Amino acid sequence: MRTAKPIPAELRAWAEQRIGSAVDVRDVSHDRPASRVWALECSHGVRRYVKVSPSDTFFTRETRAYRHVVPALGQGRAPQLIDSRAEDLALLLTAVPGHPVPATNLSAAEQRAALLQAGTLLARLHQAGEIKGPDRIEAGTALGLAADGAEKHLARAGDRLTEPERQLVRDHADRLSRVGPVPVGFIHGDNQPRNWMWSRPIRQLALIDYERTRPAALVQDLVILAATEWLDHPDREHAFLQGYGRLLTDAERFALRCLIALDAVNCLAWGPDHNDPEVTARGRRSLDRLMRKDRP
Structure with missing residues (x-):
């Protein structure tokens, strides 16, 4: 049985500064050691995600993609980047339905x-x-x-x-x-x-x-x-x-x-x-x- 990974306190504080208080945080990582993703349920009923990239390369690729490539897919067809935190390789993302x-x-x-x-x-x-x-x-x-x-x-x-x-x-x-x-x-x-x-x-x-x-x-x-x-x-x-x-x-x-x-x-x-x-x-x-x- 996979053990849930708690979100680091500094990452939760960073995310909540941008999206408001989270009433619930769940580990939604893949069953792999390098996967670290959390779903944050906000008090106003909106879900956001915090993702920590496995490496500098992946972080650089993903932040660049969200800023310069992903918008071409159209509204609601991909998450949007709210903010990133390079020192922790962390991304704060919107959710998509489904x-x-x-x-x-x-x-x-x-x-x-x-x-x-x-x-x-x-x-x-x-x-x-x-x-x-x-x-x-x-x-x-x-x-x-x-x-x-x-x-x-x-x-x-x-x-x-x-x-x-x-x-x-x-x-x-x-x-x-x-x-x-x-x-x-x-x-x-x-x-x-x-x-x-x-x-x-x-x-x-x-x-x-x-x-x-x-x-x-x-x-x-x-x-x-x-x-x-x-x-x-x-x-x-x-x-x-x-x-x-x-x-x-x-x-x-x-x-x-x-x-x-x-x-x-x-x-x-x-x-x-x-x-x-x-x-x-x-x-x-x-x-x-x-x-x-x-x-x-």
């Missing part, structure tokens, strides 16, 4: 509406702001950096992969490093249903959690979906891409397959070490499917 999609029993019609809206919101994020200067350089090197990380993930995974599986990952990393030009922009970085909030009364989706938002190849935002939600469900992929507003280019399709292989070994390295059976299963499923097909 519940995470995996925790909501969606009807078929709601599921299609959620997928359409998820595609639309991601397209808005991907098109937010002009990518130039250092951001363009970072985005242009993203796939190469992902390919370069393969050996690190293989080392961490150890004997959880067979030698043929290790070679398959290396083959895909090599091909990824030589993929031609692909569209770039700001990506969400953790685009998956757990970060999609569905409000049933208004049939509206919102997107949360921007600590991994950064300039990169846009196709990198589709890896988790391709390895989970779209797997054996082409109708879900079709609905999402309909909302997204375009089909993937040939180069993106090829890059996506390579990225799925790298995601698989990362999952098999990270999942067992953090006792996360869902992530581990995603990695094993992806790798098994790739092994059954011709290698690149």
